Amino acid sequence: MAVVMSAEQLNTFLVEVFEQVADDFHVDEVSEGRVVMRLLTSDKHLRPGGTISGPAMFGLADVAAYVVTLAHIGPKALAVTTNCSIDFMRKPEAGVPLIAEARLLKLGKQLSVSDVMLFSEGMNMPVARASLTYAIPPKSMG
């Protein structure tokens, strides 16, 4: 599973294809089978009390699984999530960035499977854990 897109290329690609949400996310690191991303938190991601909402956590996990897949197959805008299972385990720290560490567990012709841990930056224990499956479009598409 060789890396075919850099963090910079992935950030540029997100801006091109998901202009609406590209301001919400930043790819920090890419290496073989692994990506680190962050949520660029703004008011729309917060619950009363300043903690990050469930949909915002889901959104970060979903994008991280997409990005770790693209990092290994190249820019395919049409990959789609088919399944996500997410465990919410701790309240995120208010005012602390939310970080995703995604690992690519399987890269098949039709499906990728990834595992994502979400952390409040600087904390040891994850706030959430997700596994996601993406359907990869055939080679002629994407």
Place this chain on the structure above:
Amino acid sequence: MAVVMSAEQLNTFLVEVFEQVADDFHVDEVSEGRVVMRLLTSDKHLRPGGTISGPAMFGLADVAAYVVTLAHIGPKALAVTTNCSIDFMRKPEAGVPLIAEARLLKLGKQLSVSDVMLFSEGMNMPVARASLTYAIPPKSMG
């Protein structure tokens, strides 16, 4: 599993405790073990092309599971999602409201388990299916 809150009471409660997102959702129907809700779609829920985003679908499923739980235990703001498994099966129709049908499968002292189907209004086949577990706070809280 008797119903203890009406659709009107649930809508009022959402406005009180989740002011930030209450404009996004509306409870249409409540009956024993079942709730029908809708996403009041606005630009922030859409992807390019006008279809509803994954996080917005997750958000509707999550709120529907919360509401079907509250409908049977009364207003407890502190119930929290512990797990969600969601299958995305079809693209939602652009410009068509997204409807959630939530069924309460288990109501224990500590946990509720619900099943949610998401539909583009008027369509037969679901766009997504989710199961969610909520942790219910002890009686002295919530």
Place this chain on the structure above:
Amino acid sequence: MAVVMSAEQLNTFLVEVFEQVADDFHVDEVSEGRVVMRLLTSDKHLRPGGTISGPAMFGLADVAAYVVTLAHIGPKALAVTTNCSIDFMRKPEAGVPLIAEARLLKLGKQLSVSDVMLFSEGMNMPVARASLTYAIPPKSMG
């Protein structure tokens, strides 16, 4: 989603391709998008106290999702489970048959998605709920 195999054909097919476990299961009913099956319980499926074990419940849900898929695509031995999310909600009744009601929610070219409820026969509330995804082999295989 037309039905292309009867309950009798499905039972015969299970014996041919899964001789080792075919004695464990029986297909009771097949209709459009839906199958009812049962576990033919024996000692190997039981926990101390006589209740059905978790792996036996998983096994029934898995076979039911496979059978409801085959009922609509025909006999393809090579379909494989890619994901299962299962909620265990109540202890099954000891000495009571375990029944699965499987519904086919999506039948694509590459994937099927099913929802399975498990019941102790004669009970109203499910003991478990599962959703399963099967990868369907290309037409030249299976």
Place this chain on the structure above:
Amino acid sequence: MAVVMSAEQLNTFLVEVFEQVADDFHVDEVSEGRVVMRLLTSDKHLRPGGTISGPAMFGLADVAAYVVTLAHIGPKALAVTTNCSIDFMRKPEAGVPLIAEARLLKLGKQLSVSDVMLFSEGMNMPVARASLTYAIPPKSMG
């Protein structure tokens, strides 16, 4: 999360409380937040062709999540699985032992959450990945 039971104590406990299946599993290693176990494969776990069945993989993941929980809370026979999400990613190697690496991600008063990777011994890439939630009985029980 301090370890309170050794591998030897856990193996002894499994024999005491799950006599029926204790011959199927062996705890190899226990450390803080982590357990390594193996399936002692016999004919009942195999599919035609000699690969390990889905229910046997589920069973190993389920026991590993139980054991990693007990390793940190002590011997409580009554802990029960409430949810499992499992991704099947590769066919296990025929004739090769199946190994589970379980990590304890959360240990609350009422729930534990664990992540389990299953490997054919000696292989780098996992055959399956599971996340499991256990409900922990109150202190007066168990």
